[in-house]
Amino acid sequence: MSTQTLAQPAASPAAAPETTPITGAVATLQALVAEGVDTIFGYPGGAIIPIYDALYDFQPELNHVLVRHEQGGIHAAQGYARSSGRVGVALATSGPGATNLVTGLADAMIDSTPLVCITGQVFAHLLGTDAFQETDIINITTPVTKWNYQVTRAEEIPEALAKAFYIARSGRPGPVLVDITKNAQMQTFDAPAYERCTHIRSYRPAPVVRKEYIEQAAALINSAKRPFILWGQGVVLGKAEQEFKEFVDKSGIPAAWTILGVGALATGHPLNVGMLGMHGNYGPNVLTNECDVLIAIGMRFDDRVTGRLDKYAKQAQVVHLDIDPTEIDKNVKTTVPVWGDCKETLPLLTALVERKEHPEWLARFNEYTAEEVDAVIREELFPTSEELTMGEVLQQLNEITGGEAVIVSDVGQHQMVACRYALQNQSRSHVTSGGLGTMGFALPAAIGAKFGAPHRPVVAIIGDGGVQMTIQELGTIMQTGVDVKIIILNNQFLGMVRQWQELFHQRRYSFVDIQSPDFVTVAAGYRIAGQRVDDRAELRSALEKMLAHPGSFLLEVMVTKENNIFPMVPQGCSVAEIRLR
Amino acid sequence: MERQEYNITAYTENQVGLLNRIAIIFSRRKINIESLNVSPSEIEGIHRFNIVIVETEEVVEKLAKQIEKQVEVLKVYYNTNADVIWQEMALYKVPTDVIAEKVLVERLLRENGARAVVIRKDYTVFETTGHREETDNLIKALQPYGLIEFVRSARIAIIKASEGFHRKLQEFERREPSEEVAENEFLNDREQVFTM
Numbered sequence A: 001m002s003t004q005t006l007a008q009p010a011a012s013p014a015a016a017p018e019t020t021p022i023t024g025a026v027a028t029l030q031a032l033v034a035e036g037v038d039t040i041f042g043y044p045g046g047a048i049i050p051i052y053d054a055l056y057d058f059q060p061e062l063n064h065v066l067v068r069h070e071q072g073g074i075h076a077a078q079g080y081a082r083s084s085g086r087v088g089v090a091l092a093t094s095g096p097g098a099t100n101l102v103t104g105l106a107d108a109m110i111d112s113t114p115l116v117c118i119t120g121q122v123f124a125h126l127l128g129t130d131a132f133q134e135t136d137i138i139n140i141t142t143p144v145t146k147w148n149y150q151v152t153r154a155e156e157i158p159e160a161l162a163k164a165f166y167i168a169r170s171g172r173p174g175p176v177l178v179d180i181t182k183n184a185q186m187q188t189f190d191a192p193a194y195e196r197c198t199h200i201r202s203y204r205p206a207p208v209v210r211k212e213y214i215e216q217a218a219a220l221i222n223s224a225k226r227p228f229i230l231w232g233q234g235v236v237l238g239k240a241e242q243e244f245k246e247f248v249d250k251s252g253i254p255a256a257w258t259i260l261g262v263g264a265l266a267t268g269h270p271l272n273v274g275m276l277g278m279h280g281n282y283g284p285n286v287l288t289n290e291c292d293v294l295i296a297i298g299m300r301f302d303d304r305v306t307g308r309l310d311k312y313a314k315q316a317q318v319v320h321l322d323i324d325p326t327e328i329d330k331n332v333k334t335t336v337p338v339w340g341d342c343k344e345t346l347p348l349l350t351a352l353v354e355r356k357e358h359p360e361w362l363a364r365f366n367e368y369t370a371e372e373v374d375a376v377i378r379e380e381l382f383p384t385s386e387e388l389t390m391g392e393v394l395q396q397l398n399e400i401t402g403g404e405a406v407i408v409s410d411v412g413q414h415q416m417v418a419c420r421y422a423l424q425n426q427s428r429s430h431v432t433s434g435g436l437g438t439m440g441f442a443l444p445a446a447i448g449a450k451f452g453a454p455h456r457p458v459v460a461i462i463g464d465g466g467v468q469m470t471i472q473e474l475g476t477i478m479q480t481g482v483d484v485k486i487i488i489l490n491n492q493f494l495g496m497v498r499q500w501q502e503l504f505h506q507r508r509y510s511f512v513d514i515q516s517p518d519f520v521t522v523a524a525g526y527r528i529a530g531q532r533v534d535d536r537a538e539l540r541s542a543l544e545k546m547l548a549h550p551g552s553f554l555l556e557v558m559v560t561k562e563n564n565i566f567p568m569v570p571q572g573c574s575v576a577e578i579r580l581r
Numbered sequence B: 001m002e003r004q005e006y007n008i009t010a011y012t013e014n015q016v017g018l019l020n021r022i023a024i025i026f027s028r029r030k031i032n033i034e035s036l037n038v039s040p041s042e043i044e045g046i047h048r049f050n051i052v053i054v055e056t057e058e059v060v061e062k063l064a065k066q067i068e069k070q071v072e073v074l075k076v077y078y079n080t081n082a083d084v085i086w087q088e089m090a091l092y093k094v095p096t097d098v099i100a101e102k103v104l105v106e107r108l109l110r111e112n113g114a115r116a117v118v119i120r121k122d123y124t125v126f127e128t129t130g131h132r133e134e135t136d137n138l139i140k141a142l143q144p145y146g147l148i149e150f151v152r153s154a155r156i157a158i159i160k161a162s163e164g165f166h167r168k169l170q171e172f173e174r175r176e177p178s179e180e181v182a183e184n185e186f187l188n189d190r191e192q193v194f195t196m
């Protein structure tokens, strides 16, 4: 591993590298400070007490947020990472503390979120003895981490953490876990100045960009009659929003997004034709099977995006830009693979593509949009029925925030509504659990998102089911005073599952009828202001009141019980078979 | 696409836990590993995995990429049997008195290219190397003569088209020498260490 020394006070000439005797716990926290960490989310316990003891002296540089459950801690770290573009950090004790991180690790792994998780572990001499609160967290987390490592000696700590941060944030980002035995936290050693890691010999964060592929891709794009861009979170992770916009603007190609890519190009951009996938927009799905050149950028052709693969874009030639070589040809065969970091490849491609417009082709998307508005969107956003819809809540919210808020959505019907209808003026404005679909993600992730973007309003949109999975994090909100607005879209059902049961299982509503507490009273118990709305006449003012409220606010909106999310590509169907009703 | 035996060769760092990280790439897809050999390569600090599975090329290619993606993996190749020279080694333990008495056995061993590794009064251990059928044949042949124990190694394979591998590895190690493996040095200190 080659390393790069952080700016240090000028060393005396010819002196040996200076070392200072410190404990492993202090070395751990010094590493975090040196990596630029300002906020960590955690929960203490026996095997991590030495680190917590040292943390006492690291206030306020390392703001520690005490969560109510380690799953909440890791989701908060994810929210922080996603809204800020920095590495999220979570801390947990051994055994149950560590296993409570697993869902968040799996979520971060599949959504490429950079995290460093630090777990305490029993003393090294007790490993393998079934000691109190011992669990083999390294082996448990191997499939859901980009890298993990167990430290048994204090001397290993600085280098292990330097590697951890480098691996988490470089290349295709991902979660990393460092497990530190208690003796290593307590041991005193002579610590050299902390060095950041910038290279690991066996690790290639990004493949080398191949000029010939860029040229082939450009030629293909320039010859296309009906080119179509699909973009994903890779654009956001590569911090290449500007480069992407320049590519779209110059090539004049209609572009659609996966739910994790949303906002990389503003929802109001004239070439942004909408959302892909199972509940995406009508035009992008249908026309995927009519385009002649498909340009996929930082997306991985998830099955929720492609529907039936053997009927997916078979007519198209495919250009795939991705930093991760394992994604190329994984699901969809590429004509031209453009490996590399899109921050690097996009400008090269933009330079070679012709400035064009595709008015007739773009008009096709707009025709489908008009059809979708008539069949679905108008009634969803401006309902004529008496009962409130989820869509109108989003519509009213958009009108008030103008698309400036960070939206954090949970999983289910309300998530699809939030993804479909929330206006997004800028990147990193929608945090949601995409690949794993983790119910319970939103409330803690919203807390983290606010710490990561303290100057932006953060609005969590959660279902009545999902909110009860991590509702204890209201305690974290209470104690930290973090300003998170919470909207519960209460349809009194596990709505997304109910929709499937209605459409595909003869309305046999098997265990989707979920009862809820009085959420406003629960919030009051946590000293969080709240209101419940079931009348259209009150919705607008309630939303305004919520957004103007100093501090957190919980707004429960009673929405119609049995609405379905449309359009929909039913499972096993091709994207062209998308249903409007 | 046709399923056939593939030989996956991976060069890796020598790290605790890496075997599991590689093994789960197969088990996650419910693919059975037919044979697995892990041993130090000719370069100190770099290990070589030889993995045999039966799959289509399309699947093997994806697996190979997934393995190479792991932080501590340097390089991965995959080859059909036709592209490698491969061997398995086998050891056979037989009662010495039978061998001594029966001339037939001696001929059998000679025909199978077996070599005596240990000869004791009570038993003799023979060794052969070869393809599976070859090592299998000798089992069948020795069974009537009181075969006591048998063991076969995993497959090792050398790639026919591996021009300059060794030089490349040497050069790689010269530029950036490997790090030492950190192991748990406390396992035998149970009595001395303070616990909470």
Ligand SMILES: Cc1ncc(C[n+]2csc(CCOP(=O)(O)OP(=O)(O)O)c2C)c(N)n1
Binding pocket: A410, A411, A412, A413, A414, A415, A437, A438, A439, A440, A462, A463, A464, A465, A466, A467, A489, A491, A493, A494, A495, A496, A497
């Ligand atoms: C942890 C977890 N368990 C189960 C599911 C399966 N699931 C997906 S959506 C859904 C219903 C969600 O209900 P609710 O939170 O009320 O949202 P709605 O769909 O009603 O908007 C369920 C149970 C899941 N995604 N995550």
Ligand SMILES: [Mg+2]
Binding pocket: A412, A463, A464, A465, A489, A490, A491, A492, A493, A494, A495
């Ligand atoms: Mg619900």
